[in-house]
Amino acid sequence: MKRVLHISKYYYPFSGGTEQIARDVVLALKDKCEQKIIAFNDGKEDKIEVVDGIEVTKCGCFAKVSAQSLSTTYKNHLHQIIAEFSPDIVIFHYPNPFVAALLLNELKKCKAKLIVYWHLDIIRQRFLKIFFAPQNRKLLNRADKVIATSPNYIEGSPWLQSVKEKCVVIPNCINVERMEITPAIEKRAGEIRKENKDKTICVAVGRHTEYKGFTYLVQASKLLGNNFRIYITGKGELTEKLHEEAKGDNKITFTGRIDDTELKALLLACDIFCFPSITKNEAFGLALAEGMYYAKPAVTFTIPGSGVNYVSLNGVTGIEVENRNVREYADAMIRLSKNSDERQEYGKNARKRVLDNFLSTQFSKKIKNIVDGI
Known part of the structure; x- marks a missing residue:
């Protein structure tokens, strides 16, 4: 049985796209490999937890620089785990540049195969992009395989283009069990439709940050008639600014963070799924795939x-x-x-595309294949 060490910036139950994918990878290999995980804790203390039956070392974070976590204990924990666990394979979720430096040093001393899970290029932080360029080259040269979430990202990333022969496309996945519709969700969806009788219900999901493009949805709303109702979920650093920008526009409802029941009810009730992301920071769009799973037509930017x-x-x-x-x-x-x-046709095609390409069953098979073949 192969030993696999997973390195993610954070890990479940911390909520985030990369963290969800890291957990999906672990679960795909649970019955096939012996596994350990190392990540940052979102507090200052070190912790060792057991998640899904797998040991997770979480290193305390004392500060962040350009959204990158820093820890005084990470180096020692990583060294100890590699020395004692002696992994056959390391799966490293990028970007995580400060940890990449520590990992590259450790890999000089061991023969573990390296899989780099390339979630996205560093784009916005210009200084970091330049500073870590030599490190990126070393990381990709050391990698045995590089996972990308779409062929589009390989074609659009100068980094992935440089190691195209190592790249494998594994699209992100939807956990069908998590998407299950219960009677309570159906009831709530019916209430939402009733509250918005004769209106076109639109839903947008995500953190309120620049690359999610919610400001453009708010601006678009001003060009729509009152037969629209737009729900924007989530929170973030731009929440206050978005509220100010939408002031006086009664078509828009900001829901804040909501539980899964309310989110699925909104997705079930809506007519259009709005996904206004604007940059490559949105490397895939898992929330987009979830909206499509419920047979909702999407409106996106190129x-x-x-x-x-x-x-x-x-x-x-x-x-x-x-x-x-x-x-x-x-x-x-x-x-x-x-x-x-047209809505129904696009919605039907959307659901079929997700069922054919973006489910956890296909994802698990591809992850197992890459681990078997390395």
Whole structure:
């Protein structure tokens, strides 16, 4: 039985896209490999926890620099785990540049195979992008395999292009059990529809940060008639700014963070799934795939090099418009609002695309194959 060490920035129950994928990888290999996990704790203390029957070492974080966590104990924990556990394979979730430096040093002393799970390029932090360029080259040169979440991202990333022969596409996945609809969810969805009788219900999901593009959805709303109702879930550093920008627009409801029941009820009740992300920081769009799973047509922007336009196909599962073009985005929403046949056709295609490509069953098989073949 192969021994696999997983290195993620944070880990479940910490909530985040990378963390969810890291857990999906662990669960895919649970009955196949002996595993350990090392990550940061979101507090200052070191912790050792057992999650899904797997030991997780969480190193206390004393500070963050450009959203990158720092720990005084991480180096020792990593060294001890590699020395004692002696992994056959290390799966490293990138970006995590400060840990990458420690890992590269440790890998000089052991023969473990390295799989780099490349979630996204560092784009926004210009200093970090330049500073860590030599490290990225070393990391990708040392890697035996590199996992990308879409062919679009490989084509659009200069880093992945440099090691294209090592790259394997494994799209992110939806856990069908988590998406299950209960009678309580159906009841709540019915209430939402009743509250918005004769309105086109639109839902947008995600953290309120720049690359999610919610400001463009708020601007698009100003071009829509009062027959629309737009729910924007989540919170983030731009929440206050978005509230201010939407002031006086009664079409928009900010829900804040909501539980799974309310989220699934909104997805079930809505007519259109709005996904206004604007940069490659949105490498895939798992929330987009979840909306599509419920047979909802999507409205997206064109993002060169991002997997968003791989998940939702223009003219097949939804409508894709010019990046940041608020007028086109609003027009796409109006078009879908007026044409129920088109909505239903795109929605049906959207669900089929998810069922055919983005379920945990396909994901698990591909993860097992790469571990077997390395």
